[in-house]
Amino acid sequence: MDLTVNVSSLKFKNPLILSSGILGISVAFFKRISPYVGALTTKSIGKIERKGNPNPVVIPLDRYGLINSMGLPNPGINYFVNVIRETKKKVDASLIVSVFGFEEKEYVEVAGKAEEAGADAVELNLSCPHTSGVHEFSQDKRLAYETVKNVKEKLKIPVFAKLSPNVTDITEIGAACEKAGADGLTAINTVKSMYIDVWMKKPVFQNIYGGLSGPAIHPLAVRCVYDLYKTVSIPIIGVGGVIDWTGAVEFILAGARAVGIGTGVYLKGLEVFRNVKNGIEKYMETEGFQRVEEMIGYAHKQ
Numbered sequence: 001m002d003l004t005v006n007v008s009s010l011k012f013k014n015p016l017i018l019s020s021g022i023l024g025i026s027v028a029f030f031k032r033i034s035p036y037v038g039a040l041t042t043k044s045i046g047k048i049e050r051k052g053n054p055n056p057v058v059i060p061l062d063r064y065g066l067i068n069s070m071g072l073p074n075p076g077i078n079y080f081v082n083v084i085r086e087t088k089k090k091v092d093a094s095l096i097v098s099v100f101g102f103e104e105k106e107y108v109e110v111a112g113k114a115e116e117a118g119a120d121a122v123e124l125n126l127s128c129p130h131t132s133g134v135h136e137f138s139q140d141k142r143l144a145y146e147t148v149k150n151v152k153e154k155l156k157i158p159v160f161a162k163l164s165p166n167v168t169d170i171t172e173i174g175a176a177c178e179k180a181g182a183d184g185l186t187a188i189n190t191v192k193s194m195y196i197d198v199w200m201k202k203p204v205f206q207n208i209y210g211g212l213s214g215p216a217i218h219p220l221a222v223r224c225v226y227d228l229y230k231t232v233s234i235p236i237i238g239v240g241g242v243i244d245w246t247g248a249v250e251f252i253l254a255g256a257r258a259v260g261i262g263t264g265v266y267l268k269g270l271e272v273f274r275n276v277k278n279g280i281e282k283y284m285e286t287e288g289f290q291r292v293e294e295m296i297g298y299a300h301k302q
């Protein structure tokens with residue numbers, strides 16, 4: 001069974017990716033997860049250190065997943081370059097550095113430093129729904145286009161654009177990113193949402209809004225990947241609500257070349273990667289697929 005997939009110029013040993021924001025800050029965790037995944041995505045990194053939003057920042061929802069309003073806490077790129085260098089020495093998976101900015105030039109600067117430090121690719125987080133000033137990059141096709149284009153002009157490594165489901169038409173933004181030269185699209189980031197504590201009688205997040213992730217958003221994410229596959233020719237990384245192999249296979253059939261797992265790690269533990277990988281292999285055996293590449297976009301054929 002051939003699980004390898006090509007995502008732009010990168011070759012992944014299997015289609016699984018650790019998504020941005022979940023354990024994506026420490027060399028030790030990257031090292032532990034790397035045998036099971038094709039790629040690791042870091043927490044989103046900005047130009048300078050950010051503490052993020054005040055607590056509480058994560059609310060677990062029974063069965064559905066999580067709402068988080070972290071507000072992009074991160075140590076800043078000047079510190080993080082050492083993590084990138086160290087991780088590269090220790091892992092057997094591609095390293096995708098997620099970057100964000102409040103201005104286009106910040107994306108360019110941070111992405112440039114990530115490349116210099118040895119990142120295999122960058123993912124532009126255009127779409128964090130609870131950080132005002134960042135979410136906007138995914139809401140306007142012209143802004144998304146300009147940001148991707150400016151980063152592409154500077155970098156040699158692949159540039160992926162991470163899209164928001166919180167738009168009228170995700171394909172319009174995806175097409176703009178492709179036109180700007182993006183080497184791939186990651187879909188989706190969390191769904192803008194909120195949580196009201198009935199005893200406090202008010203929203204729990206100081207920031208009011210959070211991002212919903214986990215099983216509740218999976219069907220929505222599959223729809224986004226399916227529609228993007230019809231619109232663009234660049235690789236798509238499907239993210240949202242994968243907790244078992246069926247969710248991953250569904251994304252691949254919809255058109256994803258690789259599949260990110262975030263909340264699934266919280267709900268199922270680190271073994272989620274091994275279980276999903278084994279499940280994909282069994283499915284391929286049962287259904288007569290030799291290579292994962294044969295399955296990509298298969299649902300469009302019927």
Ligand SMILES: Cc1cc2nc3c(=O)[nH]c(=O)nc-3n(C[C@H](O)[C@H](O)[C@H](O)COP(=O)(O)O)c2cc1C
Pocket residue numbers: 019020021022043044058065066068070072098125162188189190212213214215217239240241242260261262263264
């Ligand atoms: C606690 C938490 C933190 C996250 N932080 C980031 C982040 O820094 N950058 C980013 O692009 N996405 C971030 N995400 C979004 C995930 O990468 C992913 O797109 C989303 O959660 C949907 O996938 P999932 O259902 O598998 O978690 C975060 C998600 C969670 C739950």
